[in-house]
Amino acid sequence: MLLAGRCLKKMLKxxxxxxxxxxxxxxxxxxxxxSNVSFDIEDGEVVSLxxxxxxxKSTIGKxxxxxxxxxxxxxxxxxxxxxxxxxxxxxxYYRSVQGVFQDPFSSYNPIFxxxxxxxxxxxxxxxxxxxxxxxDKVERSLRAVGLNPGDVLDKFPHQLSGGQLQRFLxxxxxxxxxxxxxxxxIISMLDASTRIDVLNLLADLKSRGLSILFITHDLxxxxxxxxxxxxxxxxxxxxxxATEKLYDNPLHPYTRMLxxxxxxxxxxxxxxxxxxxxxxxxxxxGCVYFERCSEAEKSESCEGxxxxxIEAESDHFVACSCYAEGx
Amino acid sequence: MTKPKKxxxxxxxxxxxxxxxxxxxxxxxxxxxxxxxxxxxxxDPYDYVNPNGAQPPSSEYWFGTTMFGQDVFxxxxxxxxxxFLVGIVGGGLGTLLGMLVGFIAGYRGGMVDEVLNTLTNIxxxxxxxxxxxxxxxxxxxxxxxxxxxxxxxxxxxxxARAIRAQTFSLRSRDFVDLARLSGMKPWKILFTEIAPxxxxxxxxxxxxxxxxxxxxxxxxxxIGLGPTNAVSLGLMMNNAVLWGALLLGxxxxxxxxxxxxxxxxxxxxxxxxxxxxxxxxxxREM
Amino acid sequence: MSLQVENLxxxxxxxxxxxxxxxxxxxxxxxxxIMGLAGESGCGKTTLGHSLIRLTxxxxxxxGSVTLDNEELPVWDMGRMNDFRFKKISIIPQYAMxxxxxxxxxxxxxxxxxxxxxxxxxxxxxxxxxxxDLVKLSHDVLNMYPIELSGGMKQRMVMVLxxxxxxxxxxxxxxxxxxxxxxxxxxxxMLVEFRDREFVKSVIVITHDISxxxxxxxxIMIMYAGQLAEKAFTEVIIHAPRxxxxxxxxxxxxxxxxKYSEKRLTGIPGNPPLLLDPPIGCRFxxxxxxxxxxxxxxxxxIEIEKDHFVACWKVFEENAQA
Numbered sequence: 001m002l003l004a005g006r007c008l009k010k011m012l013k014x015x016x017x018x019x020x021x022x023x024x025x026x027x028x029x030x031x032x033x034x035s036n037v038s039f040d041i042e043d044g045e046v047v048s049l050x051x052x053x054x055x056x057k058s059t060i061g062k063x064x065x066x067x068x069x070x071x072x073x074x075x076x077x078x079x080x081x082x083x084x085x086x087x088x089x090x091x092x093y094y095r096s097v098q099g100v101f102q103d104p105f106s107s108y109n110p111i112f113x114x115x116x117x118x119x120x121x122x123x124x125x126x127x128x129x130x131x132x133x134x135x136d137k138v139e140r141s142l143r144a145v146g147l148n149p150g151d152v153l154d155k156f157p158h159q160l161s162g163g164q165l166q167r168f169l170x171x172x173x174x175x176x177x178x179x180x181x182x183x184x185x186i187i188s189m190l191d192a193s194t195r196i197d198v199l200n201l202l203a204d205l206k207s208r209g210l211s212i213l214f215i216t217h218d219l220x221x222x223x224x225x226x227x228x229x230x231x232x233x234x235x236x237x238x239x240x241x242a243t244e245k246l247y248d249n250p251l252h253p254y255t256r257m258l259x260x261x262x263x264x265x266x267x268x269x270x271x272x273x274x275x276x277x278x279x280x281x282x283x284x285x286g287c288v289y290f291e292r293c294s295e296a297e298k299s300e301s302c303e304g305x306x307x308x309x310i311e312a313e314s315d316h317f318v319a320c321s322c323y324a325e326g327x
Numbered sequence: 328m329t330k331p332k333k334x335x336x337x338x339x340x341x342x343x344x345x346x347x348x349x350x351x352x353x354x355x356x357x358x359x360x361x362x363x364x365x366x367x368x369x370x371d372p373y374d375y376v377n378p379n380g381a382q383p384p385s386s387e388y389w390f391g392t393t394m395f396g397q398d399v400f401x402x403x404x405x406x407x408x409x410x411f412l413v414g415i416v417g418g419g420l421g422t423l424l425g426m427l428v429g430f431i432a433g434y435r436g437g438m439v440d441e442v443l444n445t446l447t448n449i450x451x452x453x454x455x456x457x458x459x460x461x462x463x464x465x466x467x468x469x470x471x472x473x474x475x476x477x478x479x480x481x482x483x484x485x486x487a488r489a490i491r492a493q494t495f496s497l498r499s500r501d502f503v504d505l506a507r508l509s510g511m512k513p514w515k516i517l518f519t520e521i522a523p524x525x526x527x528x529x530x531x532x533x534x535x536x537x538x539x540x541x542x543x544x545x546x547x548x549x550i551g552l553g554p555t556n557a558v559s560l561g562l563m564m565n566n567a568v569l570w571g572a573l574l575l576g577x578x579x580x581x582x583x584x585x586x587x588x589x590x591x592x593x594x595x596x597x598x599x600x601x602x603x604x605x606x607x608x609x610x611r612e613m
Numbered sequence: 614m615s616l617q618v619e620n621l622x623x624x625x626x627x628x629x630x631x632x633x634x635x636x637x638x639x640x641x642x643x644x645x646x647i648m649g650l651a652g653e654s655g656c657g658k659t660t661l662g663h664s665l666i667r668l669t670x671x672x673x674x675x676x677g678s679v680t681l682d683n684e685e686l687p688v689w690d691m692g693r694m695n696d697f698r699f700k701k702i703s704i705i706p707q708y709a710m711x712x713x714x715x716x717x718x719x720x721x722x723x724x725x726x727x728x729x730x731x732x733x734x735x736x737x738x739x740x741x742x743x744x745x746d747l748v749k750l751s752h753d754v755l756n757m758y759p760i761e762l763s764g765g766m767k768q769r770m771v772m773v774l775x776x777x778x779x780x781x782x783x784x785x786x787x788x789x790x791x792x793x794x795x796x797x798x799x800x801x802x803m804l805v806e807f808r809d810r811e812f813v814k815s816v817i818v819i820t821h822d823i824s825x826x827x828x829x830x831x832x833i834m835i836m837y838a839g840q841l842a843e844k845a846f847t848e849v850i851i852h853a854p855r856x857x858x859x860x861x862x863x864x865x866x867x868x869x870x871x872k873y874s875e876k877r878l879t880g881i882p883g884n885p886p887l888l889l890d891p892p893i894g895c896r897f898x899x900x901x902x903x904x905x906x907x908x909x910x911x912x913x914x915i916e917i918e919k920d921h922f923v924a925c926w927k928v929f930e931e932n933a934q935a
Contacts, residue, residue, distance in 0.1 A: 052793040067504050091510035098508055107501040109520055117505065124510045161884050169505075191653040192821065193881040196865045200880075203873040217794075224867040224878075247869060261798040263824040265851060265868050269798060 011211055012064065012180060013040040017073035019059050019235075033059045035235040035288070036073070038309075041180070046202070046212045048222035048243070050258075051232030057215045060232075061184045064213065065099045066090060077180070095125065098173035102185040104165035108157035114165065115153050117172050125176060141171040145201055163194035170201065181205075184215045199225055219262050223247055228315075231255050234288045237309060241316035251318040253293045287321065299325070341605045350598030357591055361411055364404025372402045372558045381577045391579035394570045402558050403583050409559035410541050410591070413475045417540030420479025422533045425486025430517050432487070433494025443487075451484040459552050471557050474547065478540050486532050493528055497521050527606035531599055538595035545588050560584035615815045616642040616665075616782055621677030623664045631673070632888045634660040636839045638677070639914055640922065642782070647808055647816045649826030649847070652836035653862075655885050659707070661836070662784045662819045664688060666697075666704050682781050699730055703780040703813075707787040710767035713759040719770060720755030726774065737777065744773045744812070748803055765796030772803060776812045783813040787820055801829045823866065827851055832920070835859050838885050838896035841914045845921040855917065855928045857901050895925070903927045 019034040034056040041047050051057040062068040064075060070083045082093055101107055108114055115138075122134055129137075142149045145167040152164055160168070166186055173181055183202060187195040202212055203225055214226055222229050223243055230240040231254065239252040250256045260270050287293070287302040302321050309317040310324055341347055370376050377388060377396035384391040390399035432443040459477065463469065497503065498521065506516045522529070547553045548561025549568075567573070567581035621638040624631040635657045642648050650658045660672065665688060668674050674689035681701060687693040706712070714722055723741070724734035742752055748769040759767060768788060776783055785804060789797040807813050818830055826833050827847055834844040835858065843856040854860045861881045871878070883900040886892055892899060894909035901908070907926040914924040917932050 062504075065504075065508060067507060094508055094510050099504075101501045101504065103501060107505055109502045109524060111523055111526075117509075120506065120509045120511065192823075193653060193862060193865050195880070196867065196878045197880040197882075199867070200873070200877060203877075218867075220867040220869045220871075223869050224871060224873050258794055261794045262869075263797070263801070263822070263828045265824050265827050265863075265866060266870060269802075269828050 010040045011043050011078060012213075013076045014038055014060075014064075015074045015076075017060070017063060017075060018071050019056070019063060019068065020071045032235050034063070037232075037235075037237050038073075039230055039237065039240060041211055041213060043179075044206065044209050044211055045228065046206050046214055046226040048226040048229040049213060049215045049232060050217065050219060050222050050229055052217050054234060055232040056235040057217075057232050058184055059235075061099065061182045061213065061215050065097065065182055066093070067099075091124070095176050096178055097180045097182070098176060098178050099182040099184065100166065100169045100173065100186045103189055104162045104169070105157060107169060108165065110157060112156075114155055114157050114160060114168060117169070118175065121172060121175050137175060138171075141174045142168075144174055144205075145171045146197070147171065161194070162190045163198060166190065166198055167201065170198075170205075174205075178210070180211045180213070182213045182215070185217070187221070188216070188218070219247070219258065220264070231258070236288045236306075237319065238289065239316075239318045239320075240309065241312075245313065245316040249316070251312055251316070251323055252289075252320050253322075254289050257292075257294075301325075341602075344601045344605055346597050346601030347605065348601075350594040350596075350601055353590055353594035354598065357407060357587065358411065360404060361407045364400075364407065368398065368401045368404065370398045370401045372405045373397055374401075381572075381575070381580070384579050390583050391577075393566070393580050394572070394575075394577065399563075399579055399583065402563055403560075403587070405558045406560040406563055406584060407587065409471050409554075409557055410544065410561075410588070412471055413478065413544040413559075414537040414541045416472065416475035417478035417482070417544065418533060418537035420476060421482040421536040421540065422486055422529070424479065424483035425490055425532065425536075426522075426529065428483065428487040429490025430494055430522070433491040434498055434513060434517055434521070436495075436498075440491075443491075447484045447487050450481065453481070455481045456552075459547065463552050469554050471554050471559065474544060474554055475540070478543050478547075482536060482539060482543065486536060489532060490525070490529070493525050494521055497524055527602065531602060534595050534599045534602070538592040538599075541588065542592055560588050615644045615646070615682060617678075617680040618665075619678045619680075621661070621664065621679065622675040623660055623668065623677075624673050624675055625660075626671045626673050627889075630889055633891055634672075634839050634888055635664065637911070638841055640834060640841060640844055642815045642817060644814050645808065647805065647818060647829060647831050648844075649823075649830035649833040650817055650819045650836065651821060651823050651826055651833055652842075653821060653885065655838065655888065656836040657839040658819045658836050659786060660839075662704065662786050662817060665782075665817075666694070666702050666784060667691070668694075699775075699780065700778050701780055702782045702784070703775045703778070704784040705771055705775045705786060705788050708791070709771045709775075709788075710759075710764060710791070713767065713771070715759055718756055718758055723755065723774060727777075730778075732778065741773070741777060744777070747806065747810075748773055749799075763796075764792050765799060768792060768796065768800050769803060772800065772807070776807050779812055781814045782817065783807070783815070784817045785819065788818075789820065789822065789825055797825065801825055805829050823851075823863070835862070838891065839888055840896055840911070841922075841924055842897070843921075843923045843925075844914075849921060855921070855923050856925050857903050857927070858897050 015038050016036045017034060017038070018032065018036055021031040021033055023029050023031045037060060039047070049057045049060060059068060063070050066082065066085065074081050074083050076082060077093065077097065085093055108117065118138055122129065126134065139149050142152065147164060147167050152160060152168060157165060170181075187198050190198065199221065202214070206212055214222065216222055226243055228241065229243045229246050231238050231246070231252065233254045239246060239250065239255045246255065247259070250259050263269070285306060286304050287306055290302050293302070299322055305321055307319045307321040307324060309319045312318050312323065375396045376398050377392040380392070380396050381394045382388060382392045388398050388400065390403055392398055393402075428443050428447060432440045462477070466473070503516060503520055506520050544553065544559065545561030545564070548559050549565045551565060553559060553562055561584070563584040564581050567577070572578070572580045618641070619639050621635060623635040625634050638661060650661065652658050664672060664674070665679060665686070668688050669691065679686040679688050681697075686697060686702070713719070717725075727734045727737055745752055745754065750766060750769055750773070754762065754766070754770060762770065772788070789800055792800060804816060804818065808816055818826060820826060823833070830847050832844060832846050833850040835842045835850065835856065837858050843850065843854060843859045850859060851863060854863055858881075865878055865880045867878060881900055886896055886899065894911050895901070895904075898904040898908040905927070910926075912924040912926050912929070914922050916922050917928060
């Protein structure tokens with residue numbers, strides 16, 4: 001499906017996607033893990049999805065990968081709605097979209113050797129391929145991620161390091177010639193000195209045309225690798241736009257709080273008074289950040305009204321009533 | 328730090344685990360007796376061989392004879408065979424049914440899980456004795472095989488529960504997600520990713536089902552709901568009590584079968600604990 | 614000098630032999646100093662932290678001495694250490710906030726803890742309340758169950774408990790890892806408050822997150838594969854490190870303001886050595902771009918300039934020439 005008249009294709013598009021879980025006894029209460037999230041990712045672009053635990057970022061990643069069903073809204077890939085794909089069509093989708101997760105050791109079945117994940121891909125997607133063709137393909141993939149085939153093939157997961165395992169998984173995704181990768185906190189469990197190597201690998205792959213959704217809680221990683229970023233709080237997008245604009249001029253109170261509280265190596269913490277509150281209840285209407293927002297930055301209208309994303313400047317959107325009013 | 332390959336590490340511990348060694352030896356002993364025993368005796372279990380009635384163990388009748396002059400040893404070795412059969416068929420059937428229900432409920436979740444849970448609870452709660460009495464009343468001839476099938480069909484609920492819980496927890500692991508992302512069908516995922524991970528657990532379930540089936544069969548036989556025309560350890564004990572062996576001091580009639588059941592089931596449980604230690608490194612005595 | 618550690622060597626006993634997790638550690642922590650202990654996984658920082666207070670099997674004390682406030686700590690003797698634990702030296706273990714008994718109210722747990730140390734709960738209660746105020750926890754917390762508190766609140770509660778008897782040395786093992794960003798800041802700053810108000814004299818903060826240390830630590834000690842690599846004031850470690858490992862480590866950390874397209878960072882190729890049979894001499898030499906033949910000897914951890922310790926032959930060589 002060609003989108004005529006545009007130079008950049010919108011590869012992945014989320015429109016008002018929500019995920020609601022039924023919790024409590026007899027499923028009486030509802031938990032809104034993700035609420036009306038909309039954004040898109042273009043060809044060859046890296047977008048960071050930044051949020052803390054409970055923000056819904058992993059849920060969005062899993063919905064894109066169709067590991068979790070979508071409660072409402074639509075996700076389309078290259079123009080095709082993938083929200084309800086099944087069977088053969090879903091498998092076709094997986095030829096173009098794959099994911100890598102946070103815990104390298106949990107991603108492998110511990111009783112089998114690590115390269116079994118390659119064998120599974122071969123059985124499912126390349127049943128007719130000859131052995132020598134397959135071996136070539138595997139070798140090319142491994143070298144593309146910076147691994148030496150002799151070091152990593154025919155080994156058990158516990159014999160490899162976390163960094164090697166994550167790269168192995170990226171190699172697995174590359175075997176399929178994917179267009180889009182969901183990277184869900186893929187380096188947070190790695191050692192500091194290996195993190196940057198995997199991150200650089202992602203950036204290299206991007207320059208070769210791969211689009212990536214980079215899910216993380218670490219602001220500096222988002223800044224390093226992505227052109228655009230989204231800030232997620234409790235299932236809602238509170239701010240989004242070009243990474244530099246977001247970081248240099250954070251507009252939403254949550255983004256500002258995050259920027260001020262994240263420990264950085266280039267400057268010390270500011271004297272920001274943070275009030276720490278206990279766990280919050282579910283917020284179904286009204287601004288989702290209202291409880292934690294500092295007095296100076298909110299007004300009464302925030303409690304009842306959930307603000308939409310508005311364009312503050314070119315490629316910089318924020319969802320804050322006070323900003324909209326104050327200007 | 329690299330660990331030695333899992334298989335040889337487990338074998339290392341398996342061979343050194345005392346509980347495993349003792350348990351397996353006892354079971355093996357009885358198993359061998361099952362095969363070898365009938366060759367050592369040329370009587371039939373219910374033949375009236377001793378005109379003198381009940382006689383204590385002697386060189387001719389190793390376990391003595393019953394009130395009716397039947398050779399206890401012959402009855403014993405044939406009874407062992409029946410017990411092992413019940414264990415394998417009954418225990419095996421129970422494990423298979425438990426796996427079927429447990430895997431499906433644990434993997435699918437949602438509505439399917441609810442329905443299967445209700446089914447499990449119903450079967451758990453059914454008074455099996457009452458049902459068996461009704462069945463017994465309708466069947467004229469009952470064999471060991473029918474008894475095993477019945478035991479298997481009523482003993483699976485707890486296995487299903489346990490397997491469901493394990494499946495549930497394994498299903499949320501990342502490697503299952505990765506298998507789904509590879510386009511694998513659910514059945515394939517269950518049998519190639521999840522079940523192999525639970526191998527040790529499934530083995531333990533089978534062992535417990537095996538032992539449980541023998542016990543249940545012995546109980547059923549003891550109260551007369553067992554096979555009509557076979558010989559089993561429980562039946563021996565039933566007859567012994569029926570004909571006053573306790574009062575008359577004919578201990579050689581009921582002590583061997585009683586000891587055998589206790590020993591086999593006990594050995595199975597001890598093997599179970601030993602295997603648990605082998606599979607779970609944290610339990611090993613370092 | 615608050616804490617003096619000399620030649621501390623601790624191995625882990627396993628079926629396959631001894632894992633040499635900590636090799637000849639010699640360093641001091643001054644009164645009032647917050648020292649960060651950083652390194653990657655397997656470097657020995659947790660082993661070091663735990664061996665100072667609770668050396669249990671499979672850890673095995675090999676040699677060394679630990680002195681706190683001029684008194685020797687019998688770290689090899691679990692029984693005798695009981696007199697020091699909680700009173701002179703205390704630890705906030707990793708995952709402590711998840712280790713609180715869920716069936717006990719927090720106040721009850723606290724009183725049981727104190728009674729087990731033969732300290733009266735009643736007499737400590739007023740001070741406990743003052744500390745709760747300091748960490749911005751309401752006194753009601755004592756009547757709640759752990760499940761009613763958020764992660765940050767539980768961590769602060771554990772911090773208050775660990776420091777309740779005013780220990781000379783407090784060891785904080787990865788206390789910020791499992792928290793979200795705002796709680797991390799609060800907890801880290803609270804640690805500094807404790808030191809400023811002299812609830813504790815010195816603190817050792819064990820973490821893999823060097824940026825937190827930049828915010829709160831006075832000095833940082835970097836470890837690699839069971840050996841001490843470098844110790845210096847925070848600014849020096851971050852901006853002017855001397856040990857090759859430290860340099861490579863610091864330069865591999867992404868910072869806000871650095872983009873891949875502008876400046877590509879590099880990591881350290883290779884993997885840390887297995888400690889079951891570690892290489893002789895400096896354990897970093899296989900991955901070190903500056904390694905030379907002297908490195909097969911273990912470099913001593915010596916002071917190359919005031920309050921700056923390094924264990925690296927190349928650095929000694931450079932210094933000698935300068």
